[in-house]
Amino acid sequence: MKKSKMSIASRFAALLLVIIALNGYAYYLILQNIYLQELKAQAQTVVGNVEAFGTWVAQGGRVWVKGKSSDSFLSQESFAQLNDSQEQVHFFSKNPALAQREFSEVVAKSTSPAKFRMTSQNVMNPVNAPDAFEITALSKVGFFSGGEYADFVGGDYRYAKAVYHKESCIACHGDASKAPADVINRYGSQHGFGFKTGDLAGIISVTIPARKLYESIWSFVGIKEIVLILTSMVLALWFVRSELIAPIKRLTQAAHDISTGKDMPIDTEGMDVNTKNELHQLTLAISRMKNSTNLAIKKMREAKTAAVDILAKAKVAVAKARDDSQDK
Ligand code: HEC
Structure with missing residues (x-):
């Protein structure tokens, strides 16, 4: 779809x-x-x-x-009538x-x-x-x-x-x-x-x-009523914007940074580990994910350096062995 x-x-x-x-x-x-x-x-x-x-x-x-x-x-x-009148x-x-x-x-x-x-x-x-x-x-x-x-x-x-x-x-x-x-x-x-x-x-x-x-x-709907309706609309839009869209944009940027290997800090200041706010939970999770990715990359780099080291040593050893055998 x-x-x-x-x-x-x-x-x-x-x-x-x-x-x-x-x-x-x-x-x-x-x-x-x-x-x-x-x-x-x-x-x-x-x-x-x-x-x-x-x-x-x-x-x-x-x-x-x-x-x-x-x-x-x-x-x-x-x-x-009592008063003698004819009427x-x-x-x-x-x-x-x-x-x-x-x-x-x-x-x-x-x-x-x-x-x-x-x-x-x-x-x-x-x-x-x-x-x-x-x-x-x-x-x-x-x-x-x-x-x-x-x-x-x-x-x-x-x-x-x-x-x-x-x-x-x-x-x-x-x-x-x-x-x-x-x-x-x-x-x-x-x-x-x-x-x-x-x-x-x-x-x-x-x-x-x-x-x-x-x-x-x-005659039922006046300025006051329209202002109230518009205010409620603005409040709902403001909530979606500040509580959902803005944090999602920040997280998207963070994920993008992680994917390109840019080490930008993720702002988790003031977020409680036990928070019920789903976006705070997601931010904390991504922050943890970033830390472990960083760690993995660091380990990989170390392993790579070590491997290069070993390879170099091995090459030297091989060359030395070859020299030795030629000398004989
Ligand atoms: C004293 C006689 C009398 C009594 C008692 C009486 N009515 Fe009538 N009623 C009339 C007359 C005369 C009319 C016609 C009035 C007019 O010229 O509009 C009439 C008219 C009505 C009408 C209007 C429709 C029509 O027939 O023109 C209703 C309904 C009605 N009476 C109901 C009642 C009810 C209910 C009672 C008892 C609570 C009652 N009447 C008691 C004499 C009486």
């Missing part, structure tokens, strides 16, 4: 970019989860408020509102769901980004008829945990929380023939009836405009 010619530093920098990209994506997913939980928490807060408001209205059964006229009420009472005083009663609808209409016109409404698969007031998301939600809240259902629809986060019928609700939403006359008078006897205690009454449906995270990424 062909080995890459790139330096460790460049390959590490490339790896670092991949790591940062993967981490960035992971952070993005985490951010998205947090954002989703945050949207859900907002929606749950809205539902909580709507339910609390309904409970407040329900404390007196209904709330009574004084006014000249109204087109949104359950029943009406008119009284003569009558009118009171209009509002049950919880009706008051909640009026509340939702006021909120819809307000600056609050979160809007809500109450709807049902069987609405008493046609104004409360469910839209496409709410029809899906009504069919799904029953099966989903906690009676909740949420989805993104056209840039909005939409959340639905199931509302169940209690004993007290059945007076108006049960058998139409037993429903209060004012309910029948104003809403007829066709729709919004036939429920039993424990039935799914409907949903509180919340709509919150959702931001696309990748479009608003610069």
